Amino acid sequence: MDDSKMVGGKVKKPGKRGRKPAKIDLKAKLERSRQSARECRARKKLRYQYLEELVSSKERAICALREELEMYKQWCTAMDQGKIPSEIKALLTGDDQKPPQSSSTKTSKNSNQS
Template sequence: MDDSKMVGGKVKKPGKRGRKPAKIDLKAKLERSRQSARECRARKKLRYQYLEELVSSKERAICALREELEMYKQWCTAMDQGKIPSEIKALLTGDEQNSSTKSSKNSNQS
């Protein structure tokens, strides 16, 4: 008897199952691998550049907020000593002028 088997009415020959390995050109495979590595390094470089720019912008924002906080601390210290900083006076007088001009415009229109 031969090595073939009868399964479901079909004759099966012994051997490997699945797809047969295609004969791949080794040089082409190496070149594809090199190209993929180059693209990966380029993507990595762009990602690092983006992250560095993001970090620097966040650091600038933090510095600006610290300066603003320091200014507010100085204002509070001055007000605790009974002095009103000129910046606050300007804000208060500017707000009063804006509200008085709005009310006078509204009264003129009525």
């Protein structure tokens, strides 16, 4: 009888265990490695561009918020001196620079209710 064994319905032959060495062309393997490196560099470049754009947009938002904060500080300083800035008066009276169409519809609605 030969040295093969039956395991799970399959015939196994004695010999070395594990993977057989792959007979891949060395040049093809090297080219795949180069291509992979090129793709990796391209992804890295795109990632850095995205992050730079993100930082730039966040910096613009910070500048806008600082300007708004400065405006509020000026309003507070003026109010501490007893002056009411015109912007605050407009907010309190509801006259915040709306387009003329919305104010005309407002007056027509008010006249219909009277």
